[in-house]
Every structure is written in structure tokens, then in C-alpha cells.
Amino acid sequence: MRKIMKKVAAIGAAAALAATAVISVSAARLENENIIVRTSTNRMDMFSAKGGNLLYSFISRNGDTADATSRPYVSVNESMSVPDFYDDVVDPANLTLTGTSKVYGIDVVRTIRIIGNNTNGAMDTAEFSLTLTNNTDTSKNVGGKFFLDTMVEGNDHAPFRVAGVGAISTKTQFEGDAIPASFQAFDSLQSPKTIGTGTFAAGAGKPDVVQFRNFGDSNYPLVPEIDTSEEIGDSAVNVIWLERELAPGETRVLTTYYGLGYIDVSEGSELKLGATKIDGSFTISEDGNSYNPVRLTSYVSNTGNSELSGVGMYLDLPEGVTVTGSSSGVAYPSLKVGEEKQQTWTLEAAPSPVERTVTVTINAQSTETGKGEPIIYTYVIPAINGAEPIVEPTTAEPTTAEPTTAEPTTVEATTAAPATVQPTTAATKDEATKSEATKSEANGTVKTGEAFPAIAVLITLVAGVGAVYFYRRKYSN
Known part of the structure; x- marks a missing residue:
């Protein structure tokens, strides 16, 4: 039914324009080789320059004006309004489109600018901004939102993938620090032809609430209630900044981003x-x-x-x-x-x-x-002056057994005690058959030679001592 009502609204708008030629409708078109953005009073649409929709529109991409459903809202002291922008100004050299309005005493400037995306710098992203200035004599509570009626290629029920969450098909709301870095909208999750990508401002300009929900129930109030058990269906995104006090002369800027996306x-x-x-x-x-x-x-x-x-x-x-x-x-x-x-x-x-x-x-x-x-x-x-160098891993041949080869004299892995064995006392092949006692002698710091000469010297000494003892006994008597 809501989808039918969307079409009925389009027919009614076209009939009204045909019947009253004197009605002035502001229309502007901003484009480059990647995307087309069009406005009409308070509405916006967007196309890929190659053909497919990114935001819903009743009029084909070849038209000069938007007749669409995406739009900004301004909320002042809990009263909501959709600003009308007349005499939009297009600056092709700087790829900007600017319109002005006034809501409840708040001066509103809507700026749409084509910028480079965060991924590869391609100029295929629209920056949507509302600059809200309180030029009255009293403080006012001021907030707002961008309502984006996503449509990718011909799919008005374009499914979402949300960074850090995954594919979502039921109505979902994020608040504060839980707001994701980005989202993507597809004509098809499995075989996408065109991809829309949205990102959210960080720091002071960060939105307070982001909703992924149905087109038909996304308008009022500033933060519409949401039933997370319901299917999204005709998909849309609400990017919301809650009201905060704006003193006389103070300005607040609300910004969000949407354009072409990529998947490898x-x-x-x-x-x-x-x-x-x-x-x-x-x-x-x-x-x-x-x-x-x-x-x-x-x-x-x-x-x-x-x-x-x-x-x-x-x-x-x-x-x-x-x-x-x-x-x-x-x-x-x-x-x-x-x-x-x-x-x-x-x-x-x-x-x-x-x-x-x-x-x-x-x-x-x-x-x-x-x-x-x-x-x-x-x-x-990029370089940071004074930073410590990054130590890259060694680039030795992949077949190298040990990644750390600091000393060429490192003992072979088969050596029993690499910490104590000296290169000059390495065991020979014959020593492998020695008894345990002989092994312990060979592992000393000094190697004296074979055992037989030592025994001969010992026998000679014993014989000499015995001869002297015999001589003294014989001749002392």
C-alpha cells in the first residue's frame, strides 16, 4: 500500500505542475562522470552516471529536476519542518549545489558537494550538509535529519550490509558510539550490479541516531519509533541529530555522505x-x-x-x-x-x-x-618524524631451517650440549662407541691422549719405588 501511495503522490505532483504553469519550482542538477544529484524545492535524488538509481526518483535520470522522496528535516523546539529551497545555485567548477531557506527563525543552508570517497579517492560520493544558524534574539533547541530513500538499480527494497553487523533485513536502530562506520545498499546481496555506500561524520558532527527502516514510517517525529521485529521492506535510512541548544548567532552543521560503493x-x-x-x-x-x-x-x-x-x-x-x-x-x-x-x-x-x-x-x-x-x-x-624504525622480518630463502642465523659457528642440531661444547673438542665418529666413563673424560676442557701410554708410565713408577724399597731393606741390614 505504501508503495502504491508513493506512486499516487508522483501522479498528483505531475498533475499539479501541468495544471499550474505559474508555479515556480526550483530545480538543480549537479553531476560528474560518476554520479548525478538533482534537487527540486525540498527533494533530492541520485543516480549512477552509468544508469542505475542510488536514491528513489519518479523521474528518469535524463530529466532536469528531481521528483523524489529523499529530503532533509529541521527540528526547532520539537517542531519539525521540511525546508523549501528556491533558486538553488550550482557551481560546476567546485561540484557544489547550494540552496537557502528559513525555518522557525533558523537560517538553513543546504549544500550538496561531490567529493572523493574514503576508499580510493574517486569523485563519486555526495556530501549532504545542513548549516543551521540562529539569527534570532533567543536561544532555540535545534536538530535535524537526512532521510535517504534508498533505491539501487531497480530495487526499491534494496537490502543493507552494515559494517560490524552484517546483512540486515529487519528494522534496526543504532545510537551514539554504536553507530557503524558505514553501510552499503545493494540491488542484490548475492550478485550486485550497483552498490550505494553511506558513511557517517565523526567527532562533533557525528549523528546521534541512525535508523535502517521502511520508507513509509520514517518521517515524524524527529526519532520515529521502531519495531525491530518488522521487516524493512521498502528500505530507507534516517540519519538523525537530536536537538541541542543553539544560542543567538550560533551555528550547527549536520553532515552525512552517500554515493557509489565497491566490493571486490x-x-x-x-x-x-x-x-x-x-x-x-x-x-x-x-x-x-x-x-x-x-x-x-x-x-x-x-x-x-x-x-x-x-x-x-x-x-x-x-x-x-x-x-x-x-x-x-x-x-x-x-x-x-x-x-x-x-x-x-x-x-x-x-x-x-x-x-x-x-x-x-x-x-x-x-x-x-x-x-x-x-x-x-x-x-x-605516511612517515612520522622521530618514530622508531619498523624492523622487517629477515628475507632469507624460504628453505632456511633457522630464521636466526647470527653466528656461522652455531653447533649442529645433533650436538647433545650446544652451550658447552667447544668447536675444537667435537666428538669423532670413533668416540661414539666409547663407554660412558670414557665419554665424560673426552668432554673435559683438556684432552690428554690415549689410555695405554699412561698405564705404562704408572707401571714404571711403581717398579722404581719397589726397587728402591728392596735395595734399602737389603743393604740396611
Whole structure:
């Protein structure tokens, strides 16, 4: 029914425009080689420049105006409004579209800007911003939200994958620190043609609430109630900033991001491995002595005809890069036909005095399929002055038995006591047949020779002593 009402609203809007040519409707179009963003008074839509929808629209991508359902809201002292923006200004050189409005005494500037994404820098992401300024004489409580009616290709029920959570199909709400880093919307989870990716501002501009829910019940109030047992259906996202006090002359900026996304998929097996970067490379943090962590999401799905067992995903990490909050591997006892598992990894890098380019390898395996084709991502780690050098592992031949070969005179592994044996006293092959007593003599610090000459000397001494004793007895009498 809600889907029908959406279409009825479109027909009504078209009829009203046809009947009243004198009505002025603001329309603007911002585009580059990757995405198209259009506005019409208070509505927005978005397309991939190659053809598919990213946000719902009643009018094809070839039109000059949006007739859509996505829009911003402003809330002032618990009163909600959808601002109307007239005379939008497009700046093609800077890829920005700007409109102005006023709501309950709050000056509103809506800015849409095409920017580079966090993954590879491609200019395929729209930054949606509301700048709210209190130009009245009294303080007001001011908040707002962006309502994004996701539609990918022709799928108005576009399913979501949420970083750190996985695929979701029921209404879901996140608050505060639990808000994920990003989400993706697909025309199909199994065989996506087009992918929409949304990310959320961090720091002071971070939203307070994010909802993944149905288009039809997402409008009022600022934070609509949500029943997490209900299916999403006609999918949409609410990105919400709660009201806070805005003093006279004070400004608040609300920003979120949505655009094209990417997934790398390893083909050729019933166990399909997919991955996507959330952040492209390490950046130096504000303290100048460390890096902001980077995140990536990987998933495995069983696209075969039988259940898989012993399924796992794991990372091969370069020296100086570690996983935080979890181990570098996850295991699943089994994966049913059509089932999918997802893992979001947070990577941290040790400070480096020189710029480094490193690779992170994502692997997947199961008992039945073995190890599949990995996905490899490259990251740049910038230099930090004064950092300790990263000690790389030795690059000896893979067949080397011992990774630490500091001294060439290291005693062979077959030597019984490597700590005490001197190279000049190594046992010979004949000594292997000696008695235990003889072995203990041979292991001394000095080696005196064979036993027979020593016995002869001893007999001679005894004979000499005996002769003297006999002589003295004989001639003393």
C-alpha cells in the first residue's frame, strides 16, 4: 500500500505542475562522470552516471529536476519542518549545489558537494550538509535529519550490509558510539550490479541516531519509533541529530555522505569471498605521533549446493600492522547454502619514520573447498618524524631451517650440549662407541691422549719405588 501511495503522490505532483504553469519550482542538477544529484524545492535524488538509481526518483535520470522522496528535516523546539529551497545555485567548477531557506527563525543552508570517497579517492560520493544558524534574539533547541530513500538499480527494497553487523533485513536502530562506520545498499546481496555506500561524520558532527527502516514510517517525529521485529521492506535510512541548544548567532552543521560503493569478489569457488575498504589509507592523527585506524569489511557466502564446514576468514598482516578489538581470524563451524557471514576489521599501524606501502591479504577457506583465491589490499602508511624504525622480518630463502642465523659457528642440531661444547673438542665418529666413563673424560676442557701410554708410565713408577724399597731393606741390614 505504501508503495502504491508513493506512486499516487508522483501522479498528483505531475498533475499539479501541468495544471499550474505559474508555479515556480526550483530545480538543480549537479553531476560528474560518476554520479548525478538533482534537487527540486525540498527533494533530492541520485543516480549512477552509468544508469542505475542510488536514491528513489519518479523521474528518469535524463530529466532536469528531481521528483523524489529523499529530503532533509529541521527540528526547532520539537517542531519539525521540511525546508523549501528556491533558486538553488550550482557551481560546476567546485561540484557544489547550494540552496537557502528559513525555518522557525533558523537560517538553513543546504549544500550538496561531490567529493572523493574514503576508499580510493574517486569523485563519486555526495556530501549532504545542513548549516543551521540562529539569527534570532533567543536561544532555540535545534536538530535535524537526512532521510535517504534508498533505491539501487531497480530495487526499491534494496537490502543493507552494515559494517560490524552484517546483512540486515529487519528494522534496526543504532545510537551514539554504536553507530557503524558505514553501510552499503545493494540491488542484490548475492550478485550486485550497483552498490550505494553511506558513511557517517565523526567527532562533533557525528549523528546521534541512525535508523535502517521502511520508507513509509520514517518521517515524524524527529526519532520515529521502531519495531525491530518488522521487516524493512521498502528500505530507507534516517540519519538523525537530536536537538541541542543553539544560542543567538550560533551555528550547527549536520553532515552525512552517500554515493557509489565497491566490493571486490573472489570468484571460482562455492565459498565466495568478498571485501570492501571503508578507509583507503592510514592518516596521521591529530597528535602527530600515531595514525587513525583503517577499517575493512570482508564476508564469505556459500553459493554452492551443499553445506560447507570448517569455514574461516583470516588476514595476513605486514610487519607493524595489527588488528584491534579482535583476532586476525574468525571461524564458523558451518555455512549453509545461501548463508553469509561478515567481519569488519580495524587495523592499526605502528609509527614509521619513512613512508611505507604495505599489503593486507584477506583469505577464506573451508574443509570442502580448501583455501580460495585471496583478496589483497594496499595501504600507504605516511612517515612520522622521530618514530622508531619498523624492523622487517629477515628475507632469507624460504628453505632456511633457522630464521636466526647470527653466528656461522652455531653447533649442529645433533650436538647433545650446544652451550658447552667447544668447536675444537667435537666428538669423532670413533668416540661414539666409547663407554660412558670414557665419554665424560673426552668432554673435559683438556684432552690428554690415549689410555695405554699412561698405564705404562704408572707401571714404571711403581717398579722404581719397589726397587728402591728392596735395595734399602737389603743393604740396611
